[in-house]
Amino acid sequence: MPGPTLTDIARAAEVSTATVSHALNGTGRLGAATRRRVRETATALGYGTRRTAPRTRTLGIAVTTFPTAWNYTEIAYFSRVVTAATSAAHARGYALTALPAARAGDDVWHSLAVDGMLIMDSPRGDPMVTALRARGIPLVFDGAPGDPHPGDHWVDNDHVATTREVLDHLRTSGARRIALQSGHGDEHYARVVTRTYEEWCAQRAVPPLVIPFDEGDDEGHAFDEVLGRIDAVHAVYDPGGRQLLAAAARHGLRVPEDLLLVCASEDPGYAETDPPVTTVTLDPERTARTAVSLLVDLIEGERPAPGQADAACPVLVPAGLRPRASSRRRVMY
Structure with a gap:
């Protein structure tokens, strides 16, 4: 029979699972009385007597942006984050479990056996975050959380500076x-x-024109009504560049002669399109490594735990513009 989980011990000792992990692994900044009480509780519950080794230290990673099922690992940015986070976790002696999307309403978040969680693109009112906060699980966010708390840690890009660039x-x-x-x-x-x-448009007295992104719009029909009124597009999501190229082809427009294009994407295929598309990279590998390092430090007590600092703690990773032919039209005055 399996022995008790960290959650079982935490419930019996009336502490968080992170505190249990610290007490059993000899890490963190715990008082001697707390550490002794947790260990005595674990012993009383039979922890370690029905298993050959303690549970592998584990980090979790998930995307909770949308409440529907979707495979985020098919998107280049998320795929690269998961790969880099796995490597970084292993280097610190942790396993990493990638959770499927659309599980935020499940009971799994109330019993998930992880020492810490890396959450990507957490929206406001994220029920998964609420559940994990209540359990005292250390959290680090990729992208600013929708509901930041004092002492939260996240890694993000300077999206204001990058958009203006x-x-x-x-x-x-x-x-x-x-x-x-x-x-x-x-x-x-x-x-x-x-x-x-x-804001950039207002400063230049130009009316803004925001086109809604639709992941399933492969032919770029969302652009059909505006192509005669614009001469450039900044696509914020991975498929957007190909959607614009498809729409331009249907309307007989040339890129970059008639229409300039920049797309935020980590997809290397954009270097091979006709024309090659200018992209913005958010440096997912550096983001993932930084986030995992922050998370492990929180778990091991090397940084103040969430709620113990007066202000949120963001870390910025520089983004990069990669100019290619799609945005290099030269204008002669």
Whole structure:
């Protein structure tokens, strides 16, 4: 028969699972009385008597942006984050479990056996975050959380500076009517990029034009009504560049001669399209390594736990613009 879990011990000792992990592994900043009480509770429950070794230290990773099932590992950014996070976790002696999307409402979050959780694109009102906070599980976010708490830790890019860099790049290349293709989700990324775009347009007395992103719109029909009124597009999500190229082809428009394009994507295939598409990289590998390092430090007591600091603790990773032919039209005045 399996022995008790860390959750069982935490419930019996009236502490968090993180405290149990610290007490049993000799880590963290615990008082001697707390550490002794947790270990005595574990012994009383039979922890270690029906197993040959303690549970492997484990991190979890998940995307909770949308409440529906979708395979986020098919998206280049998330795939690269998961791969890099796995490598970084192994280097620190932890396993990493990638959880499927659309599990935020399940009871699994109330009993998930992890020492810490890396959460990507957490929206406001995220029930998974609520459940894990209640259990005292250390959390680190990829992207600012929708509901930040004092002392939260997250890793993100400077989306304001990056969006302005893209728009200035397009304007320098001759664009005067730039549209933004952005998401309608509640993640921090879409909200910040859209707000920055609208502010950039207001500063130049140009009306903003935001085109809603639809992942299933392979032919780019969302662009059909606006292609005659714009001369550039900044696509915020991975498929957006190909959607714009498809729409331009259907309307007989040339990229970059008639229409400039920049797409935020980690997909290396954009270097091989016709024309090659200018992309923005958010450096997922560096983001993942930084996030895992923060999370393990929290678990092992090397950083203040959430709620014990006066302010949130974001870490910024630089994004990068990779200019290619799709945004390099030269304008002669």
